Each structure stands twice: as structure tokens, then as C-alpha cells.
Amino acid sequence: MFIDRLTDKIRKLQNPTVMGLDPKLEYIPFSIREKNVKLYGSGFKAAAESILEFNKRLVDAVSDIIPAVKPQLAYYEMYGTEGIKAFEETVRYARQKGLIVIADGKRNDIGSTSEAYSRAYLGETSLEDGAAERAFDADALTVNGYLGADGIKPMIEDCIKYDKGIFVLVKTSNPSSVQLQDMVVDDGRKVYEVMADLVLDWGKNVIGECGYSSVGAVVGATWPRQLKELRERMPHTFFLVPGYGAQGGGAEDVAGAFDRNGLGAVINASRSLMCAYKSKKWEGKFSEDEFDLACREEAIDMRNELRKVCSL
Amino acid sequence: MFIDRLTDKIRKLQNPTVMGLDPKLEYIPFSIREKNVKLYGSGFKAAAESILEFNKRLVDAVSDIIPAVKPQLAYYEMYGTEGIKAFEETVRYARQKGLIVIADGKRNDIGSTSEAYSRAYLGETSLEDGAAERAFDADALTVNGYLGADGIKPMIEDCIKYDKGIFVLVKTSNPSSVQLQDMVVDDGRKVYEVMADLVLDWGKNVIGECGYSSVGAVVGATWPRQLKELRERMPHTFFLVPGYGAQGGGAEDVAGAFDRNGLGAVINASRSLMCAYKSKKWEGKFSEDEFDLACREEAIDMRNELRKVCSL
Numbered sequence: 001m002f003i004d005r006l007t008d009k010i011r012k013l014q015n016p017t018v019m020g021l022d023p024k025l026e027y028i029p030f031s032i033r034e035k036n037v038k039l040y041g042s043g044f045k046a047a048a049e050s051i052l053e054f055n056k057r058l059v060d061a062v063s064d065i066i067p068a069v070k071p072q073l074a075y076y077e078m079y080g081t082e083g084i085k086a087f088e089e090t091v092r093y094a095r096q097k098g099l100i101v102i103a104d105g106k107r108n109d110i111g112s113t114s115e116a117y118s119r120a121y122l123g124e125t126s127l128e129d130g131a132a133e134r135a136f137d138a139d140a141l142t143v144n145g146y147l148g149a150d151g152i153k154p155m156i157e158d159c160i161k162y163d164k165g166i167f168v169l170v171k172t173s174n175p176s177s178v179q180l181q182d183m184v185v186d187d188g189r190k191v192y193e194v195m196a197d198l199v200l201d202w203g204k205n206v207i208g209e210c211g212y213s214s215v216g217a218v219v220g221a222t223w224p225r226q227l228k229e230l231r232e233r234m235p236h237t238f239f240l241v242p243g244y245g246a247q248g249g250g251a252e253d254v255a256g257a258f259d260r261n262g263l264g265a266v267i268n269a270s271r272s273l274m275c276a277y278k279s280k281k282w283e284g285k286f287s288e289d290e291f292d293l294a295c296r297e298e299a300i301d302m303r304n305e306l307r308k309v310c311s312l
Numbered sequence: 313m314f315i316d317r318l319t320d321k322i323r324k325l326q327n328p329t330v331m332g333l334d335p336k337l338e339y340i341p342f343s344i345r346e347k348n349v350k351l352y353g354s355g356f357k358a359a360a361e362s363i364l365e366f367n368k369r370l371v372d373a374v375s376d377i378i379p380a381v382k383p384q385l386a387y388y389e390m391y392g393t394e395g396i397k398a399f400e401e402t403v404r405y406a407r408q409k410g411l412i413v414i415a416d417g418k419r420n421d422i423g424s425t426s427e428a429y430s431r432a433y434l435g436e437t438s439l440e441d442g443a444a445e446r447a448f449d450a451d452a453l454t455v456n457g458y459l460g461a462d463g464i465k466p467m468i469e470d471c472i473k474y475d476k477g478i479f480v481l482v483k484t485s486n487p488s489s490v491q492l493q494d495m496v497v498d499d500g501r502k503v504y505e506v507m508a509d510l511v512l513d514w515g516k517n518v519i520g521e522c523g524y525s526s527v528g529a530v531v532g533a534t535w536p537r538q539l540k541e542l543r544e545r546m547p548h549t550f551f552l553v554p555g556y557g558a559q560g561g562g563a564e565d566v567a568g569a570f571d572r573n574g575l576g577a578v579i580n581a582s583r584s585l586m587c588a589y590k591s592k593k594w595e596g597k598f599s600e601d602e603f604d605l606a607c608r609e610e611a612i613d614m615r616n617e618l619r620k621v622c623s624l
Contacts, residue, residue, distance in 0.1 A: 022425070025439070033440060042440045044447070074421060074428035078437045080447035084396045106420050108456055109386060110486035113334070116386035125390045127337070128345060128354045135356070135392035144420055146458045146481060148488030169458060174422035176460030183497045183506055191503060194495055242422075 001208040002139060002165035003216070003238055006100055007263055009067035014312045015303040016258070018102060018240070019062060019295075020270025021071040021090060023051040027275050029288040048082035051075075054291075055090045058274060059097050061292035062299050068100040068139075070240075070268055091138050102240065103138035106169060108147055115154035117141070122166075123158040140165035142218060142240065145195055152202050156215060159206055165214040168199045170230065173220025173243030192226070193233065200234045210263065212238040219257070221249025221267065228256025231264060239265035245272030245302070255309035262310035273298055313520040314451060314477035315528070315550055318412055319575055321379035326624040327615040328570070330414060330552070331374060331607075332582025333383040333402060335363040339587050341600040360394035363387075366603075367402045370586060371409055373604035374611045380412040380451075382552075382580055403450050414552065415450035418481060420459055427466035429453070434478075435470040452477035454530060454552065457507055464514050468527060471518055477526040480511045482542065485532025485555030504538070505545065512546045522575065524550040531569070533561025533579065540568025543576060551577040557584030557614070567621035574622035585610055 010016050025033065025047055033050045040046040059069065071094075076087035091101050107117040119125045121141040124132040145152060145168045155166050171181055171192040181192040189197070196217065203215030213236050219227050221243035231239070239257050243249045244267045257265035276282055276298035277291040286294040322328050337345065337359055345362045352358040371381065383406075388399035403413050419429040431437045433453040436444040457464060457480045467478050483493055483504040493504040501509070508529065515527030525548050531539050533555035543551070551569050555561045556579045569577035588594055588610035589603040598606040 037440050042443045043445055044437075044439075047437075047439055072421075072425055072428075074419070074425045074432065077432040078428045078447055080432075080437075080445075081393060081397050081400055083447070085393050088393055106456070107386070108418050108420075109384075110484060113384055113386045116384075116390045120386065120389040120392075125356075125359075125392075127356075127359055128349050131354045133355055133392075135390055135395070144418070144456050144458055146456055146492060147484050147486055148491035148493070150486050150488040172422060172459050174459055174462050176462040179460035179510060180458060180503070180506060181460070183503070185495045185497050185503070191492070191495070191497070194492060198491060 001206070002159060002163055002214040003212045004208040004210050006068065006165070006238070006266070007210040007212065009100060010263065010266065011312055013065060013067050014307060015065060015067060016266050016306055016310060016312070017066050017299065017302055018068040018070050018266040018268045019058065019066050019273050019299070020268050021055050021058065021069050021274070022075045022270045023054055023274065024075060025050065028054045029291055031289055044079045044082040047079050048086040051079070051083070052086040052089050056093055057292040058295055059094050059099060061296040063097040063099055065296070065303060066099070066299055068102060068266055069094050070102040070104050073103060073105040088136055091136055095139070101138045102140040102142065102167065103136060104142045106142050106144045108144035108151055110147060111150040111154060114151040118155040118158045122155065122164040123162050140167060142167045142169070144169050145198060149198070149202065156202060156206060159214045165216060167216040167218050167240040168195070170195050170199060170217040171219045171223055171226050173222045173247055177220065196230055196234055200237055203237060207236055212236055212263070216240055218242065221254050222247060224253040224256055227254065231256055231259065240268065241265050242268045245269040251305040251309045258310040262312035267306060269302060273302070313518070314471060314475055314526040315524045316520040316522050318380065318477070318550070318578070319522040319524065321412060322575065322578065323624055325377060325379050326619060327377060327379060328578050328618055328622060328624070329378050329611065329614055330380040330382050330578040330580045331370065331378050331585050331611070332580050333367050333370065333381050333586070334387045334582045335366055335586065336387060337362065340366045341603055343601055356391045356394040359391050360398040363391070363395070364398040364401050368405055369604040370607055371406050371411060373608040375409040375411055377608070377615060378411070378611055380414060380578055381406050382414040382416050385415060385417040400448055403448055407451070413450045414452040414454065414479065415448060416454045418454050418456045420456035420463055422459060423462040423466060426463040430467040430470045434467065434476040435474050452479060454479045454481070456481050457510060461510070461514065468514060468518060471526045477528060479528040479530050479552040480507070482507050482511060482529040483531045483535055483538050485534045485559055489532065508542055508546055512549055515549060519548055524548055524575070528552055530554065533566045534559060536565040536568055539566065543568055543571065552580065553577050554580045557581040563617040563621045570622040574624035579618060581614060585614070
């Protein structure tokens, strides 16, 4: 089951980090970009090749210490079809290197269309004469649950059939998440708590040996109190926690996401890892071309910070 | 402004229909699929070529009577990079033929990532040396507002800058939309009404000469009473109404979406138009290869039905 694969890997590496792969062009060292512009001109193809090279070297740098990566689809879609190709290759490469890949697409739709998304990212697509092929074949997908159960069920079926997972948005890391998510409904729950209860229910038939479900929840590191409350409210729900590092969350902020065994959450950091080579902290220690080494050092520091607040 | 382009076209054609382009492989006549399998084998490439050919002929069949099309991204993503290419080509082709293209992706994320989605579908992507290129360049994008304003604002900026639109999910057509969207919050509003009020507010600086905003709302045809109530609640918000035809909604069900001038909504039909050639209604009148003619006849019938409930 997906969630057992994820928790096994977290335990083995004693590290609940997921590295976000949100490759803005300006994150990528000039030498890589320059080379690809020379080879392919200044269009999407060069950008996509630079992204892929950057991602591969980041993956190589951390694949023995970090259990999972989370490519954010928006940053690939903005480079058109070429960007999507880079996404596809990134997923394939990271999985080959043994990393678990969470496709961050926040997909959502009514039942029949949700099924199509599920086929694209988790399952397989039927073709002529009974043939079938996998499109992007990630290990898990982030999902928006605003449409309710019938948009989620096809994905859960594929989680079971193909050994995959989903993470449903519950309380997002951004400041204006309060606008809708923190409204109080007439039974006293906040909207994100209503969503939390739905997610807990949706996941009840996909619980692994580790005690957690392959239907997880997204809860932002920027809301430490809510993280802690939701950990109690959702005892079988694994959390994907964005907002660590550049968005402002630290190890203490995410402490509440873990259970007494140190399990219960993966903590995402994107910019702080990808752009470690640009940070003041590592100034003078790494050249631009050693961005991967800087990422590794930062990943080790992040792991050590997280180990202080979760006893794996 | 996007909304003026859309309403001008609706008025000119006296037709508030948008044709959904959700091309499941089984919708496509066998002869087209067979030809492409012979040319490209049975993989994604053949499927994508079949989809594109099917879409182009449907677009040709209705471009003088229907103002807009709505390709649903999930049905392209499920065919991988090849499917995305077919999406890209479909958008380009439909716009060349003068149709307005609403990319149905229900995208959503925190501010910085929402900006990337906006660049992908509405604006343009910056490249090296100050260059920029457009990725998918639709006229409008459907959006999920669960994350609140900061996930929406970058898109509104691009709506202004690039003459584009967004449609934010308010009350979706599926049965389980009640689970979250119909919860009552402590001031007496339902969650979808909270979202409606947010959408009305987000759209207030993008109102066109027609009196409607380029920030629209998605409200399902399957909820006739709510459609009528939301029309009154959101006087400046244009509606994208899915759920007509195969999902069960009829002309009377969507009547409440229109204002006294017959404006206020585009009504989406997908399967009933794309697969008209398969329906009992047209049995014996069209061969499989005349699927486009069947679609046109069905589109004319739908237009005439809608004209009964909106006086354009």
C-alpha cells in the first residue's frame, strides 16, 4: 500500500522531508540555462531542458537521504507541452532513483472527470483493443475536495488498484486560506474541519499496516495550532505539510503534525532546498555549479532539525 | 475585455451555448481511430491524433452557430504529453475559427503557484533575455476558490493584462456537491453562498461594458433553484453552467441563470453534442462519419431550446 511504502522509507531514512520541485527558471544556475539556450534557442524547449537537468541533479544529490519529492505541476504547465515533458521525465527519473513522487496538481472535478485525472496521474488509460498505458504514473496526487465524495471516489479506487495515494487539501498554508476554510458552520466546526472529517471518512478503507490511510491531507506549516488539533482529530490521516522554510514555517511549527512514534507527516520544503546555493547561510561555501551539494547540505540540516521534533 | 467579447458573440449568434470538448476515445468514430492506429500504433500518439481530428471537425461543424468551446483538461492529461499536445492544438484551432475557448482545469493553489497556472493558461511565461512566450493561451480558465483571494488575485491581474477571464467554482453540478458546498455557516449563508459573495467581490474591478465581470462563476444546471437565487445574488457575475443534456439539466432548469436581456450565462453541453450521432434521437439519420453533421443538428436544437428561455 502507498502509505506503507512512504512510511517505511521515512523510517528507514529517519527523515520526514519531501523536496518540492517547483523549478522557476531563475532558480536554475546560469551556466545550465546558457548551455541550453545555445543548444535550443530561448524558447520553451531550452527552459524545459534546463529544468530537467536541474531536477535530475537535485534528485541525485538527495535520493539517499530524502524519501520523497513533490513536483508542482503549475511550474511545468507554464512551459507548455515541453514543460509537461520535463514533468514526465522528472517523475520517471525520481522514481527510478527510489524516491516517492507526489504530483502536486490539486486536481478536482465531478466523478467522471475525476476518473480521467486519476487515470492520468495514478492509474492507467485504456486504449484500443484492450491495451492500456500509464500517462504520468506518480505515486500520489494532491486533490481539492470542494466537490465532495463523488469527485474523490474514483481516485480512491485507483489508490487501491494501483497502490497509490492522494492528499486532499484541508487547511492550506496561504494567508487567505482563512476566507473560506475558517468559516464556522452551524454545528460549530470550521469549514476545514468539515473537510478534515470528510477526508478521515474517505480514507477509512485504505488504511495500511502503519495505521495511516493512503488518503492523506494537506495542512500548512504556517498553522501550528491547527496542525496539532488536526493530528488529534484525524488519527489515521497522514499529512503533507507545505510551508516549511521559505514560507516561514520552522521545525517547532510542524512538531504537532507528528505522532508519538515520529510518524504522521511529510514536511515539504521547495525553495530553501532548491535554492540553498543562493542563501546567505551557505554564502561563499558553494559555487553556482555546486547547487546540488548546497541542496544536500541544507537537506541534512533540515533532516536534523526535524529529528529534534519527531522521534523516528 | 473578455466578458464583452463573450457576450458580443452570444448576442450575435443569439446562442448562449458552450460546447464541451471532453473527448473520450469511445466517443470517436471507429474509422478515425482505426486510421490513426494504422498510422501510429495503438498508443497515446494515435489516441491524441484521433482526439484532435474529432475536435477539429466538431469545431468546424459549429463555429458559425456556437460562441464558445470548453475543452476539459483531464481528458487530455490522461493521454500524457501527446494528449496535452492535442489540447494545445485544439485551443489554437478553435480560436483561429473565432470561437472563445474556456480551458476547464479547475486549477487552484497558493499565490505564487497560482501565478504560474495563470501564465500557463491566460498570460505568458518569461524566458531568457526578457523574451516571453504563451503556453496554452486560452480565453478563460475555470478555477477552484477553496484557497481564497491570494490564489485568485494573480489570475485577475492577468485577466486585466491579457483580456482574459476566469470562472470560479461556486455550486457544482454533481450530487455530492452538497457535502461541503451546502453546509450552513454561522451567519446563515451556505458555503457556496460564501463563495458566491467572494467571487462577486473578486470580480468588481473587471466589469465590462455589458455589465458583467470577467470573473465569472460555475453553477450547475442540476440546481435550478440555486441558479435563480445566485443570479439575483450575483448581478455582475456571468455563469458558466455545466450539467445540461447528458447530466440531466434541460432548458427550463437553466432559465433562472439568465437576466431579462437573455444574458448572464453560457450553458455547457458536452456528450449530448459530441455524441449526437450515437443518440436515439438521430438514429438512422446520420452515419458514424457524419458525426459532425449530427452535432450541428443537435446544437441547433439546443440553441432553439435555449432561445425559449432567454430572449437575446
